[in-house]
Amino acid sequence: MNVITNYLFVYGTLQKHERNHHWLNGAERVAEQAWTKGRLVESEHEYPGLVRSDDAIVYGELYKIDEDILKKVDELESFKEDNEGNFFDREIRVVDTDGSKYEAHVYFLNQPNVEADEQAYYDWKVTRRLQKETPLYFAYGSCMDHERIEVADMLDGFDAVGLGVLSGYDMDFTTRAEDGGRADITEKKDSTVEGIVYKITDEALEYLYMREGVYAGKYRPAFVDVEVEGKKVNMLTFIVIDKEESIAPPDHYLTEIVRGGKKFLTEKYINAIHDKVDKLRKG
Known part of the structure; x- marks a missing residue:
């Protein structure tokens, strides 16, 4: 047949x-x-x-x-x-x-x-999950930077669990601000994204919605399977809606990613971020 x-x-x-x-x-x-x-x-x-x-x-x-x-x-x-x-x-x-x-x-x-x-x-899945609980949150860009979160007086709402590894995705810079690119994740076979997993409060979730421009249609909430502490957990992250061709981020944004992630991310992964940005800057 x-x-x-x-x-x-x-x-x-x-x-x-x-x-x-x-x-x-x-x-x-x-x-x-x-x-x-x-x-x-x-x-x-x-x-x-x-x-x-x-x-x-x-x-x-x-x-x-x-x-x-x-x-x-x-x-x-x-x-x-x-x-x-x-x-x-x-x-x-x-x-x-x-x-x-x-x-x-x-x-x-x-x-x-x-x-x-x-x-x-x-x-539907995002709406349903958020109606039931405030989930774990996977940060992979500048939201790993505690200095920026502290400036917003929201640090008490973020409790770091540890390193998170998202398989089948790549981190890139597919959305633009006036001074350059901002971080995003896209599905890509055999790639991984490292980030920080947080327990967050309801107030922290609302802060993330505002910061990520969810209400303005910039990023959208999504659930992905992230490995943390030896097991995979389905958790919240944010993904760019209208993806553009990748553009290099400004120095201050790259600094926020590295400064925020260095306590948890592997040295190999941080070096890979630097390499990616260097290639984008060289065109």
């Missing part, structure tokens, strides 16, 4: 660490940072639905699947190709990742009168 290979974009309970993820057993995760056009709505049953919209973005994960897995997910979503009364419709849509664009299956609500959430972009 020929196996048909497809891509599937998931944005709710099928995501990693969520209750229906086992329906994707055997699927290959292509990207855990993926997005497509659409507007999320909440359900009374603790799962989201997606409404067609060209004015909003939904974040989720992208998987490579075969025909058997697609049939199982159709069953979960009560979707039948010959049934016009489906609760969900399945369509092929363009899905973006850090590296490429894909055409993937996406499930949309077949409910024309549902009211959509008013957020311009949305990540």
Whole structure:
């Protein structure tokens, strides 16, 4: 029997660490940072639905699947190709990742009168987690610098746990301020990002939202698996939304990263940051 290979974009309970993820057993995760056009709505049953919209973005994960897995997910979503009364419709849509664009299956609500959430972009997993707890936080850029946090009188809200290592990502400078680049992480196979893991307070979380420009649409909150103290923990970090071509950061920003990270980051990793910045400055 020929196996048909497809891509599937998931944005709710099928995501990693969520209750229906086992329906994707055997699927290959292509990207855990993926997005497509659409507007999320909440359900009374603790799962989201997606409404067609060209004015909003939904974040989720992208998987490579075969025909058997697609049939199982159709069953979960009560979707039948010959049934016009489906609760969900399945369509092929363009899905973006850090590296490429894909055409993937996406499930949309077949409910024309549902009211959509008013957020311009949305990540159901982030919203759900933050409603339940204030999670651990992974800092990889200037937010490792305690001097800047102390200036903001927020140091009491950050309790350093130790070195965190994020696999499958690269740290780069893909967003710009007036004086140069600022740090970001992008998915990249066989790369790692080092940073500091913190226990944070609710007040510290609000400070991070303001500092990272979340409300202004600069960075977005996301959850990633970080190794800390010998085990992987799913924790909060912040990722640039509109990535640009990498640009060298200014001296003061590089100083903040190194000064903040030197207590925890390995010497090899700090040297790699210096090398990356030198290459960007040389063009």
